[in-house]
Amino acid sequence: ILSVGSYGCNLRCPFCQNYQISMSGKRESGMLYVPPRALAEQAKRLVPQGNIGLAFTYNEPLIAYEYVRDCAKLNRANGLLNVLVTNGYVCEEPLRKLLPLIDAMNIDLKSFSPDFYRKIGGGLEDVRRTIEISARAGCHVEVTTLIVPGENDSPEEMRRLSEWLAGVDPGIPLHVTRFFPRYKMADRAPTPVQQVYALAAVARGALRYVYEGNC
Template sequence: MSVTAWLSIKLKSGKVLCQACSQACTLEEGEYGICGVRKVEDGELKLLVYGLAAAVNIDPVEKKPMFHFMPGSTAFSIGTVGCNFSCQFCQNFYISQYPKEHNQKILGSELLPDKIVELALENKCRSIAYTYNEPIVFFEYTYDTAKLAHEKGLKNIYVTSGFETHRAIDLLAPYIDGMNIDIKGFTEEFYEEICGARLKPVLECVKYAHEKGIWIEITTLLIPGKNDSEEEVRNIAKFIAKLDPAIPWHLSGFYPMYKMLDIPPTPGQTLRRAYDIGIEEGLKYVYVGNIEDEAHESTYCPKCNTMVINRRGHIGQYVINKLDERGTCSHCGYVLEGIWR
Protein backbone atom coordinates (compact mmCIF):
# COMPACT_ATOMS: atom_id res chain seq x y z
CA MET A 1 0.00 0.00 0.00
CA SER A 2 1.33 3.43 -0.93
CA VAL A 3 0.61 6.40 1.35
CA THR A 4 2.14 9.83 1.75
CA ALA A 5 5.38 9.67 3.71
CA TRP A 6 4.62 12.81 5.67
CA LEU A 7 7.95 12.91 7.46
CA SER A 8 9.38 14.82 4.50
CA ILE A 9 9.52 18.32 3.08
CA LYS A 10 9.24 19.70 -0.46
CA LEU A 11 12.17 21.95 -1.38
CA LYS A 12 12.09 25.07 -3.54
CA SER A 13 13.99 23.14 -6.19
CA GLY A 14 11.02 20.81 -6.53
CA LYS A 15 12.91 17.91 -5.00
CA VAL A 16 11.67 16.22 -1.83
CA LEU A 17 13.82 15.79 1.30
CA CYS A 18 13.07 12.73 3.39
CA GLN A 19 13.36 13.64 7.07
CA ALA A 20 13.03 10.17 8.58
CA CYS A 21 16.69 9.17 8.77
CA SER A 22 20.15 10.66 8.57
CA GLN A 23 20.70 9.47 5.01
CA ALA A 24 18.70 12.64 4.21
CA CYS A 25 17.77 11.50 0.71
CA THR A 26 16.90 14.41 -1.59
CA LEU A 27 14.83 12.93 -4.37
CA GLU A 28 13.47 13.91 -7.74
CA GLU A 29 10.26 12.64 -9.31
CA GLY A 30 10.40 8.87 -9.66
CA GLU A 31 13.48 8.41 -7.47
CA TYR A 32 13.67 5.95 -4.57
CA GLY A 33 15.39 6.58 -1.27
CA ILE A 34 18.37 4.48 -0.24
CA CYS A 35 15.94 2.31 1.72
CA GLY A 36 14.08 1.25 -1.44
CA VAL A 37 10.63 1.81 0.08
CA ARG A 38 10.25 5.60 -0.02
CA LYS A 39 9.70 7.11 -3.48
CA VAL A 40 8.65 10.43 -4.98
CA GLU A 41 5.41 10.08 -6.94
CA ASP A 42 3.42 13.07 -8.28
CA GLY A 43 5.64 15.43 -6.34
CA GLU A 44 5.13 13.74 -2.96
CA LEU A 45 7.22 11.27 -1.03
CA LYS A 46 5.36 7.98 -0.74
CA LEU A 47 5.85 5.10 1.69
CA LEU A 48 5.38 1.98 -0.42
CA VAL A 49 5.16 -0.56 2.41
CA TYR A 50 2.48 0.97 4.63
CA GLY A 51 0.39 -1.90 6.00
CA LEU A 52 2.54 -4.51 4.25
CA ALA A 53 4.27 -6.77 6.76
CA ALA A 54 7.05 -9.01 5.44
CA ALA A 55 7.73 -10.69 8.80
CA VAL A 56 5.38 -11.27 11.74
CA ASN A 57 6.12 -13.25 14.90
CA ILE A 58 5.40 -13.42 18.60
CA ASP A 59 8.80 -13.30 20.27
CA PRO A 60 10.15 -13.22 23.81
CA VAL A 61 11.08 -9.61 24.48
CA GLU A 62 14.55 -10.93 25.35
CA LYS A 63 15.04 -11.78 21.68
CA LYS A 64 15.02 -8.11 20.64
CA PRO A 65 17.23 -8.10 22.79
CA MET A 66 15.59 -6.16 25.64
CA PHE A 67 16.63 -7.54 29.05
CA HIS A 68 15.40 -4.69 31.27
CA PHE A 69 12.01 -4.32 29.61
CA MET A 70 9.24 -6.44 31.17
CA PRO A 71 11.32 -9.65 31.40
CA GLY A 72 9.56 -12.86 30.44
CA SER A 73 6.88 -11.07 28.42
CA THR A 74 6.21 -11.44 24.70
CA ALA A 75 6.39 -8.81 21.96
CA PHE A 76 4.26 -8.86 18.81
CA SER A 77 7.01 -8.32 16.26
CA ILE A 78 6.64 -6.94 12.74
CA GLY A 79 8.89 -5.80 9.92
CA THR A 80 8.64 -4.82 6.26
CA VAL A 81 11.09 -4.98 3.37
CA GLY A 82 13.66 -2.24 2.94
CA CYS A 83 16.59 -0.75 4.87
CA ASN A 84 18.63 2.44 4.90
CA PHE A 85 21.81 0.45 5.66
CA SER A 86 23.54 -2.18 3.53
CA CYS A 87 25.33 -4.22 6.19
CA GLN A 88 27.38 -7.01 4.65
CA PHE A 89 26.60 -9.23 7.66
CA CYS A 90 22.82 -8.67 7.80
CA GLN A 91 20.97 -11.69 9.19
CA ASN A 92 17.65 -10.54 7.67
CA PHE A 93 19.03 -9.49 4.28
CA TYR A 94 16.30 -11.39 2.45
CA ILE A 95 13.78 -8.78 3.57
CA SER A 96 15.95 -5.76 4.42
CA GLN A 97 17.69 -5.71 1.04
CA TYR A 98 14.81 -7.17 -0.98
CA PRO A 99 13.81 -4.04 -2.96
CA LYS A 100 17.42 -3.22 -3.84
CA GLU A 101 18.10 -6.75 -5.06
CA HIS A 102 14.78 -7.22 -6.90
CA ASN A 103 14.52 -4.13 -9.08
CA GLN A 104 12.58 -2.13 -6.43
CA LYS A 105 9.93 -4.82 -6.04
CA ILE A 106 7.86 -4.63 -2.85
CA LEU A 107 6.86 -7.70 -0.86
CA GLY A 108 4.46 -8.09 2.07
CA SER A 109 1.03 -9.14 3.31
CA GLU A 110 -1.59 -6.62 4.37
CA LEU A 111 -1.57 -5.97 8.10
CA LEU A 112 -2.91 -2.58 9.11
CA PRO A 113 -2.21 -0.87 12.46
CA ASP A 114 -5.59 -1.68 14.03
CA LYS A 115 -5.17 -5.36 13.17
CA ILE A 116 -1.63 -5.44 14.60
CA VAL A 117 -2.90 -4.07 17.90
CA GLU A 118 -5.84 -6.48 17.90
CA LEU A 119 -3.57 -9.48 17.32
CA ALA A 120 -1.11 -8.33 19.99
CA LEU A 121 -3.89 -8.11 22.55
CA GLU A 122 -5.44 -11.44 21.50
CA ASN A 123 -2.08 -13.15 21.95
CA LYS A 124 -1.48 -11.52 25.33
CA CYS A 125 1.60 -9.66 24.18
CA ARG A 126 2.59 -6.72 26.35
CA SER A 127 4.39 -4.81 23.63
CA ILE A 128 4.77 -4.38 19.89
CA ALA A 129 8.29 -4.49 18.44
CA TYR A 130 9.19 -2.89 15.12
CA THR A 131 12.06 -5.07 14.08
CA TYR A 132 13.61 -7.51 11.54
CA ASN A 133 14.38 -4.62 9.17
CA GLU A 134 15.05 -0.97 10.02
CA PRO A 135 11.81 0.52 11.40
CA ILE A 136 12.60 4.14 10.60
CA VAL A 137 12.22 3.42 6.88
CA PHE A 138 8.54 2.60 7.50
CA PHE A 139 8.17 5.40 10.02
CA GLU A 140 4.57 6.42 9.25
CA TYR A 141 3.40 2.80 9.57
CA THR A 142 5.17 2.42 12.93
CA TYR A 143 3.94 5.79 14.17
CA ASP A 144 0.27 5.04 13.50
CA THR A 145 0.59 1.58 15.04
CA ALA A 146 2.48 2.76 18.12
CA LYS A 147 0.02 5.55 18.81
CA LEU A 148 -2.93 3.16 18.64
CA ALA A 149 -1.06 0.57 20.72
CA HIS A 150 -0.48 3.09 23.51
CA GLU A 151 -4.16 3.92 23.57
CA LYS A 152 -4.83 0.22 24.20
CA GLY A 153 -2.24 -0.10 26.98
CA LEU A 154 0.54 -1.73 24.96
CA LYS A 155 4.16 -0.62 24.98
CA ASN A 156 6.28 -0.14 21.85
CA ILE A 157 9.87 -1.07 21.02
CA TYR A 158 12.08 0.12 18.15
CA VAL A 159 14.88 -2.28 17.20
CA THR A 160 17.05 -0.01 15.14
CA SER A 161 20.44 0.87 13.70
CA GLY A 162 20.08 4.34 15.19
CA PHE A 163 19.83 6.59 12.14
CA GLU A 164 16.64 8.36 13.26
CA THR A 165 16.65 12.14 12.87
CA HIS A 166 15.91 14.34 15.86
CA ARG A 167 12.57 15.24 14.29
CA ALA A 168 11.65 11.55 14.00
CA ILE A 169 12.60 10.92 17.63
CA ASP A 170 10.58 13.93 18.77
CA LEU A 171 7.52 12.46 17.08
CA LEU A 172 8.13 8.92 18.30
CA ALA A 173 9.05 9.75 21.91
CA PRO A 174 5.47 9.89 23.27
CA TYR A 175 4.75 6.39 21.98
CA ILE A 176 8.04 4.45 21.79
CA ASP A 177 8.88 3.15 25.26
CA GLY A 178 12.10 1.33 24.45
CA MET A 179 14.78 1.20 21.78
CA ASN A 180 17.48 -1.35 21.19
CA ILE A 181 20.04 0.58 19.16
CA ASP A 182 23.00 -1.00 17.38
CA ILE A 183 26.41 0.51 17.80
CA LYS A 184 27.90 -1.68 15.11
CA GLY A 185 31.48 -0.47 15.51
CA PHE A 186 33.33 2.62 16.60
CA THR A 187 35.07 3.85 13.46
CA GLU A 188 33.73 5.77 10.49
CA GLU A 189 35.59 3.34 8.22
CA PHE A 190 33.63 0.36 9.53
CA TYR A 191 30.31 2.14 9.03
CA GLU A 192 31.15 3.46 5.57
CA GLU A 193 32.77 0.34 4.13
CA ILE A 194 30.64 -2.40 5.72
CA CYS A 195 27.30 -0.75 6.57
CA GLY A 196 26.84 2.00 3.99
CA ALA A 197 26.28 4.54 6.75
CA ARG A 198 28.11 6.80 9.25
CA LEU A 199 28.97 6.48 12.92
CA LYS A 200 28.40 10.06 14.12
CA PRO A 201 24.62 10.18 13.49
CA VAL A 202 24.23 6.89 15.39
CA LEU A 203 25.96 8.27 18.47
CA GLU A 204 23.87 11.44 18.23
CA CYS A 205 20.70 9.34 17.98
CA VAL A 206 21.61 7.32 21.08
CA LYS A 207 22.24 10.49 23.05
CA TYR A 208 19.06 12.22 21.89
CA ALA A 209 16.76 9.23 22.42
CA HIS A 210 18.17 8.86 25.93
CA GLU A 211 17.65 12.58 26.54
CA LYS A 212 14.00 12.21 25.48
CA GLY A 213 13.45 9.60 28.18
CA ILE A 214 13.17 6.50 25.98
CA TRP A 215 14.56 3.36 27.65
CA ILE A 216 17.72 2.44 25.72
CA GLU A 217 19.62 -0.82 25.35
CA ILE A 218 22.66 -1.13 23.07
CA THR A 219 23.76 -4.08 20.92
CA THR A 220 27.17 -4.62 19.32
CA LEU A 221 27.77 -7.59 17.01
CA LEU A 222 31.47 -8.45 17.32
CA ILE A 223 32.91 -9.57 13.98
CA PRO A 224 36.37 -11.18 14.03
CA GLY A 225 38.99 -8.87 12.56
CA LYS A 226 36.51 -6.10 11.81
CA ASN A 227 35.34 -4.44 15.04
CA ASP A 228 36.49 -6.71 17.86
CA SER A 229 39.81 -5.15 18.86
CA GLU A 230 40.15 -4.39 22.56
CA GLU A 231 40.59 -0.69 21.76
CA GLU A 232 37.38 -0.46 19.75
CA VAL A 233 35.37 -2.47 22.27
CA ARG A 234 36.67 -0.30 25.10
CA ASN A 235 35.80 2.89 23.21
CA ILE A 236 32.20 1.74 22.80
CA ALA A 237 32.02 0.87 26.50
CA LYS A 238 33.42 4.28 27.44
CA PHE A 239 30.85 6.05 25.25
CA ILE A 240 27.96 4.17 26.87
CA ALA A 241 29.31 4.60 30.40
CA LYS A 242 29.78 8.34 29.93
CA LEU A 243 26.20 8.70 28.70
CA ASP A 244 24.64 6.47 31.35
CA PRO A 245 26.30 3.45 33.03
CA ALA A 246 22.86 1.89 33.55
CA ILE A 247 22.29 1.41 29.80
CA PRO A 248 22.47 -2.37 29.18
CA TRP A 249 25.05 -3.44 26.59
CA HIS A 250 24.48 -6.63 24.59
CA LEU A 251 27.55 -8.22 23.02
CA SER A 252 26.45 -10.51 20.25
CA GLY A 253 28.35 -13.27 18.49
CA PHE A 254 28.73 -13.17 14.69
CA TYR A 255 27.93 -16.12 12.44
CA PRO A 256 28.81 -16.18 8.70
CA MET A 257 25.97 -14.47 6.85
CA TYR A 258 25.06 -12.67 3.60
CA LYS A 259 28.27 -11.16 2.14
CA MET A 260 30.51 -12.23 5.02
CA LEU A 261 30.52 -15.98 4.56
CA ASP A 262 34.32 -16.17 4.70
CA ILE A 263 34.63 -14.85 8.25
CA PRO A 264 34.53 -17.37 11.15
CA PRO A 265 32.10 -17.15 14.06
CA THR A 266 33.03 -15.00 17.03
CA PRO A 267 34.89 -17.04 19.66
CA GLY A 268 33.21 -17.19 23.05
CA GLN A 269 36.40 -15.89 24.66
CA THR A 270 36.15 -12.69 22.58
CA LEU A 271 32.63 -12.06 23.86
CA ARG A 272 33.59 -12.75 27.46
CA ARG A 273 36.62 -10.46 27.25
CA ALA A 274 34.36 -7.72 25.85
CA TYR A 275 32.00 -8.37 28.76
CA ASP A 276 34.86 -7.85 31.20
CA ILE A 277 35.86 -4.63 29.44
CA GLY A 278 32.32 -3.30 29.80
CA ILE A 279 32.40 -4.00 33.53
CA GLU A 280 35.89 -2.49 33.83
CA GLU A 281 34.62 0.72 32.23
CA GLY A 282 31.85 1.03 34.80
CA LEU A 283 28.80 -0.38 33.02
CA LYS A 284 26.26 -1.87 35.41
CA TYR A 285 24.69 -4.32 32.98
CA VAL A 286 26.59 -6.21 30.28
CA TYR A 287 25.32 -9.30 28.45
CA VAL A 288 26.69 -11.89 26.04
CA GLY A 289 24.38 -13.13 23.28
CA ASN A 290 24.11 -15.61 20.39
CA ILE A 291 25.77 -18.27 22.55
CA GLU A 292 24.37 -20.10 25.55
CA ASP A 293 26.10 -18.66 28.58
CA GLU A 294 23.88 -18.49 31.68
CA ALA A 295 26.48 -16.66 33.75
CA HIS A 296 26.85 -13.84 31.20
CA GLU A 297 23.20 -13.64 30.12
CA SER A 298 21.75 -13.26 33.59
CA THR A 299 21.20 -9.97 35.42
CA TYR A 300 23.03 -9.19 38.66
CA CYS A 301 22.24 -6.50 41.18
CA PRO A 302 24.93 -3.81 40.75
CA LYS A 303 25.00 -3.20 44.50
CA CYS A 304 25.21 -6.70 46.02
CA ASN A 305 25.92 -8.83 42.90
CA THR A 306 22.99 -11.18 43.59
CA MET A 307 21.56 -12.84 40.46
CA VAL A 308 18.12 -11.21 40.15
CA ILE A 309 17.11 -12.45 36.67
CA ASN A 310 18.24 -15.90 35.63
CA ARG A 311 18.37 -16.56 31.88
CA ARG A 312 19.33 -19.89 30.36
CA GLY A 313 18.68 -21.95 27.27
CA HIS A 314 17.80 -20.32 23.97
CA ILE A 315 17.16 -16.56 24.23
CA GLY A 316 13.97 -16.02 26.19
CA GLN A 317 13.41 -19.76 26.69
CA TYR A 318 13.89 -19.79 30.47
CA VAL A 319 13.64 -16.49 32.33
CA ILE A 320 13.27 -16.40 36.11
CA ASN A 321 12.70 -12.84 37.28
CA LYS A 322 13.18 -12.32 41.02
CA LEU A 323 12.56 -8.56 40.90
CA ASP A 324 9.30 -6.98 42.00
CA GLU A 325 7.28 -4.60 39.79
CA ARG A 326 9.57 -1.72 40.73
CA GLY A 327 12.71 -3.67 39.88
CA THR A 328 13.79 -4.04 43.51
CA CYS A 329 16.49 -6.50 44.56
CA SER A 330 15.02 -8.56 47.41
CA HIS A 331 18.49 -9.11 48.88
CA CYS A 332 19.64 -5.48 49.35
CA GLY A 333 16.77 -3.25 48.24
CA TYR A 334 18.57 -1.67 45.26
CA VAL A 335 16.13 -0.61 42.52
CA LEU A 336 17.51 -1.78 39.18
CA GLU A 337 17.10 0.50 36.18
CA GLY A 338 14.60 -0.61 33.55
CA ILE A 339 10.92 -0.88 32.65
CA TRP A 340 9.57 -3.68 34.78
CA ARG A 341 5.79 -3.42 34.34
Protein backbone atom coordinates in the same frame (compact mmCIF):
# COMPACT_ATOMS: atom_id res chain seq x y z
CA ILE B 1 5.26 -9.20 22.83
CA LEU B 2 3.95 -9.28 19.26
CA SER B 3 6.96 -8.79 16.97
CA VAL B 4 6.44 -7.42 13.47
CA GLY B 5 8.69 -6.45 10.59
CA SER B 6 8.91 -5.83 6.87
CA TYR B 7 11.58 -5.64 4.18
CA GLY B 8 14.50 -3.30 3.60
CA CYS B 9 17.15 -1.31 5.46
CA ASN B 10 18.95 2.04 5.16
CA LEU B 11 22.37 0.46 5.81
CA ARG B 12 24.29 -2.12 3.77
CA CYS B 13 26.12 -4.34 6.24
CA PRO B 14 27.95 -7.17 4.44
CA PHE B 15 27.63 -9.28 7.61
CA CYS B 16 23.86 -8.75 8.02
CA GLN B 17 22.32 -11.56 10.06
CA ASN B 18 18.83 -10.92 8.60
CA TYR B 19 19.84 -10.23 5.00
CA GLN B 20 17.01 -12.34 3.53
CA ILE B 21 14.56 -9.61 4.55
CA SER B 22 16.70 -6.53 5.14
CA MET B 23 18.27 -6.72 1.67
CA SER B 24 15.07 -7.81 -0.04
CA GLY B 25 12.27 -5.84 -1.63
CA LYS B 26 8.57 -6.30 -2.24
CA ARG B 27 9.16 -7.49 -5.80
CA GLU B 28 11.48 -10.23 -4.63
CA SER B 29 9.54 -11.56 -1.66
CA GLY B 30 5.94 -12.09 -0.66
CA MET B 31 4.49 -9.94 2.07
CA LEU B 32 1.21 -9.34 3.85
CA TYR B 33 0.29 -5.74 4.52
CA VAL B 34 -1.48 -5.29 7.84
CA PRO B 35 -3.07 -1.85 8.31
CA PRO B 36 -2.10 -0.08 11.56
CA ARG B 37 -5.55 -0.39 13.11
CA ALA B 38 -5.70 -4.11 12.35
CA LEU B 39 -2.24 -4.65 13.84
CA ALA B 40 -3.12 -2.73 17.00
CA GLU B 41 -6.30 -4.76 17.39
CA GLN B 42 -4.37 -8.00 16.92
CA ALA B 43 -1.95 -6.96 19.69
CA LYS B 44 -4.92 -6.18 21.93
CA ARG B 45 -6.57 -9.55 21.22
CA LEU B 46 -3.38 -11.31 22.31
CA VAL B 47 -3.32 -9.67 25.76
CA PRO B 48 -5.09 -12.65 27.42
CA GLN B 49 -2.22 -14.82 26.14
CA GLY B 50 0.34 -12.55 27.79
CA ASN B 51 1.06 -10.01 25.08
CA ILE B 52 2.26 -6.64 26.38
CA GLY B 53 2.51 -4.70 23.12
CA LEU B 54 4.26 -4.39 19.77
CA ALA B 55 7.94 -4.76 18.85
CA PHE B 56 9.03 -3.31 15.51
CA THR B 57 12.00 -5.44 14.52
CA TYR B 58 13.60 -7.92 12.02
CA ASN B 59 14.42 -5.35 9.32
CA GLU B 60 14.98 -1.61 9.92
CA PRO B 61 11.57 -0.35 11.09
CA LEU B 62 12.33 3.35 10.69
CA ILE B 63 12.41 3.15 6.89
CA ALA B 64 8.62 2.85 7.36
CA TYR B 65 8.51 5.69 9.88
CA GLU B 66 4.89 6.70 9.26
CA TYR B 67 3.66 3.13 9.62
CA VAL B 68 5.51 2.66 12.92
CA ARG B 69 4.18 6.01 14.17
CA ASP B 70 0.57 5.20 13.27
CA CYS B 71 0.71 1.70 14.79
CA ALA B 72 2.40 2.99 17.94
CA LYS B 73 -0.27 5.66 18.47
CA LEU B 74 -3.09 3.12 18.23
CA ASN B 75 -1.24 0.59 20.37
CA ARG B 76 -0.54 3.20 23.05
CA ALA B 77 -4.24 4.17 23.03
CA ASN B 78 -4.99 0.52 23.85
CA GLY B 79 -2.71 0.75 26.89
CA LEU B 80 0.05 -1.42 25.41
CA LEU B 81 3.81 -0.93 25.05
CA ASN B 82 5.85 -0.08 21.96
CA VAL B 83 9.39 -1.40 21.43
CA LEU B 84 11.73 -0.39 18.62
CA VAL B 85 14.69 -2.52 17.48
CA THR B 86 16.71 -0.25 15.21
CA ASN B 87 20.12 0.53 13.75
CA GLY B 88 19.68 4.08 15.06
CA TYR B 89 20.51 5.72 11.74
CA VAL B 90 17.69 8.28 11.69
CA CYS B 91 17.34 12.05 11.47
CA GLU B 92 16.77 13.93 14.69
CA GLU B 93 13.37 15.47 13.88
CA PRO B 94 11.45 12.23 13.19
CA LEU B 95 13.19 10.58 16.12
CA ARG B 96 12.03 13.27 18.53
CA LYS B 97 8.48 13.07 17.16
CA LEU B 98 8.37 9.30 17.59
CA LEU B 99 10.02 9.02 21.01
CA PRO B 100 6.95 9.96 23.09
CA LEU B 101 5.28 6.83 21.69
CA ILE B 102 8.20 4.44 22.30
CA ASP B 103 8.67 2.70 25.65
CA ALA B 104 11.91 0.84 24.92
CA MET B 105 14.56 0.66 22.22
CA ASN B 106 17.34 -1.71 21.33
CA ILE B 107 19.82 0.24 19.21
CA ASP B 108 22.66 -1.31 17.24
CA LEU B 109 26.01 0.38 17.79
CA LYS B 110 27.83 -1.57 15.12
CA SER B 111 31.25 -0.08 15.71
CA PHE B 112 32.94 2.92 17.27
CA SER B 113 34.77 3.72 14.05
CA PRO B 114 33.53 6.41 11.61
CA ASP B 115 35.31 4.54 8.79
CA PHE B 116 33.37 1.37 9.62
CA TYR B 117 30.08 3.25 9.37
CA ARG B 118 31.08 4.92 6.10
CA LYS B 119 31.67 1.48 4.59
CA ILE B 120 28.12 0.40 5.40
CA GLY B 121 26.51 3.65 4.26
CA GLY B 122 25.82 5.23 7.64
CA GLY B 123 27.33 7.59 10.18
CA LEU B 124 28.65 6.93 13.67
CA GLU B 125 27.71 10.39 14.93
CA ASP B 126 24.11 9.94 13.80
CA VAL B 127 23.78 6.70 15.76
CA ARG B 128 25.47 8.20 18.82
CA ARG B 129 23.01 11.09 18.66
CA THR B 130 20.08 8.65 18.51
CA ILE B 131 21.33 6.85 21.63
CA GLU B 132 21.89 10.10 23.52
CA ILE B 133 18.53 11.66 22.62
CA SER B 134 16.57 8.47 23.30
CA ALA B 135 18.19 7.81 26.67
CA ARG B 136 17.80 11.40 27.83
CA ALA B 137 14.15 11.42 26.75
CA GLY B 138 13.45 8.76 29.36
CA CYS B 139 13.03 5.87 26.94
CA HIS B 140 14.46 2.55 28.15
CA VAL B 141 17.50 2.05 25.90
CA GLU B 142 19.63 -1.04 25.37
CA VAL B 143 22.53 -1.27 22.92
CA THR B 144 23.77 -4.22 20.87
CA THR B 145 27.21 -4.60 19.28
CA LEU B 146 27.75 -7.56 16.97
CA ILE B 147 31.43 -8.55 17.06
CA VAL B 148 32.68 -9.28 13.53
CA PRO B 149 36.21 -10.78 13.43
CA GLY B 150 38.71 -8.41 11.86
CA GLU B 151 36.21 -5.55 11.67
CA ASN B 152 35.28 -4.24 15.13
CA ASP B 153 36.85 -6.72 17.52
CA SER B 154 39.71 -4.82 19.13
CA PRO B 155 39.72 -4.37 22.93
CA GLU B 156 40.66 -0.72 22.45
CA GLU B 157 37.58 -0.05 20.32
CA MET B 158 35.37 -1.77 22.88
CA ARG B 159 36.95 0.30 25.65
CA ARG B 160 36.21 3.55 23.80
CA LEU B 161 32.67 2.43 22.94
CA SER B 162 31.80 1.39 26.47
CA GLU B 163 33.34 4.49 28.06
CA TRP B 164 31.37 6.74 25.73
CA LEU B 165 28.16 4.81 26.47
CA ALA B 166 28.84 5.11 30.20
CA GLY B 167 29.09 8.87 29.70
CA VAL B 168 25.51 8.81 28.44
CA ASP B 169 24.37 6.48 31.25
CA PRO B 170 26.43 3.69 32.87
CA GLY B 171 23.16 1.83 33.45
CA ILE B 172 22.47 1.32 29.74
CA PRO B 173 22.63 -2.45 29.09
CA LEU B 174 25.12 -3.49 26.39
CA HIS B 175 24.72 -6.79 24.53
CA VAL B 176 28.00 -8.03 23.05
CA THR B 177 26.97 -10.63 20.49
CA ARG B 178 28.63 -13.27 18.38
CA PHE B 179 28.76 -13.07 14.58
CA PHE B 180 27.87 -16.07 12.43
CA PRO B 181 28.79 -16.30 8.71
CA ARG B 182 26.04 -14.60 6.68
CA TYR B 183 25.39 -12.72 3.46
CA LYS B 184 28.61 -11.34 1.90
CA MET B 185 30.70 -12.65 4.80
CA ALA B 186 29.53 -16.23 4.54
CA ASP B 187 33.18 -17.28 4.13
CA ARG B 188 34.21 -15.85 7.52
CA ALA B 189 34.54 -17.93 10.67
CA PRO B 190 32.15 -17.24 13.56
CA THR B 191 33.43 -14.98 16.31
CA PRO B 192 35.34 -17.10 18.84
CA VAL B 193 33.24 -17.46 21.97
CA GLN B 194 36.15 -16.51 24.21
CA GLN B 195 36.63 -13.29 22.25
CA VAL B 196 33.02 -12.29 22.93
CA TYR B 197 33.54 -12.94 26.64
CA ALA B 198 36.84 -11.03 26.64
CA LEU B 199 35.31 -7.97 24.99
CA ALA B 200 32.34 -8.10 27.36
CA ALA B 201 34.82 -8.07 30.23
CA VAL B 202 36.40 -4.92 28.79
CA ALA B 203 32.97 -3.27 28.61
CA ARG B 204 32.28 -4.15 32.24
CA GLY B 205 35.08 -1.80 33.17
CA ALA B 206 32.71 1.08 32.33
CA LEU B 207 29.15 -0.28 32.27
CA ARG B 208 27.00 -1.94 34.92
CA TYR B 209 25.04 -4.31 32.70
CA VAL B 210 26.91 -6.20 29.98
CA TYR B 211 25.62 -9.42 28.44
CA GLU B 212 27.18 -11.89 26.02
CA GLY B 213 24.90 -13.06 23.21
CA ASN B 214 24.71 -15.87 20.62
CA CYS B 215 27.25 -17.87 22.60
